[in-house]
Amino acid sequence: MYAISLGEGAELGPLEPWQAEEYLAHLDRGREYIGEYIALAEIAPDLESARAFLRSYAEKQAADTGRIYGIRLDGVLVGGVLFPNFDAATGVCEVGCWLEPAGTGRGLVTRAARVIIDWAVEARGMHRVEWRASSTNKASTSVAERLGMVHEGTLRENYPYRGIRHDTEVWAVLAPGWRAHRER
Structure with missing residues (x-):
């Protein structure tokens, strides 16, 4: 229905249940x-689960507790950004991302995250925006840095995944810091 240009043939737009086949592909x-x-990839191994996942985000959006957006490159879905947690009452939200290999190395996540963080801070009045990533995921923590976020700490071995306990880095930016970063 609408898309926001991210430049260089890339666009950011909503990801909805009716797009489950595209999402699964x-x-x-x-x-x-x-x-x-x-x-994320394990949650949707088939069309039914892909549709259910996107429906859960449609329900989150209706409840004002989360949102999901797709990143398309030359019309092809290559990744996305989302608010897995969005608490308007406290003014705190979390931003996340994912990409397939065809979308990497182009700055797509950084540009898309800037769009949704700016919306969260300016349109919705969020005061704190968080970013969480595995300590070994240097691409993700580098995005947090480029977004002007501060590394606040590491949750040690808090994320059991594929038989290993991973550390999670917590990054965040506060509204005044976001505005200052955006002005630079």
């Missing part, structure tokens, strides 16, 4: 890469 192209650090 995208996951199938990048399943191993996407699943290296996060369980």
Whole structure:
């Protein structure tokens, strides 16, 4: 229905349940890469589960507790950004991301995250935006740095995934810091 240009043939737009086939095809192209650090690819191994996952985000959006957006490159879904947690009452939200290999190395996640963080801070009045990533996922923690976030700490061995307990780094930016970073 609408898309926001990210430049260089890339666009950011909503990801909705009716797009489950496209979402599943995208996951199938990048399943191993996407699943290296996060369980997103494992949550939707088939069309029914892909539709259910997107429906859960449609319900989160209706409840104002989360949102999901797709990143398309030349019209092909290659990744996305999302608010897995969005608490308007406290002014705190979390931003996350994923990409298939075809979308990497282009700055797509950084540009897309800037769009949704700016919306969260300016349109919705969020005061704190968090970013959580595996300590071994240097691509993700580098995005947090580029977004002007501060590394606040590491949750040691808090994320059991594929038989290993992973550390999770917590990064965040506060609204005044976001505005200052955006102005630079």
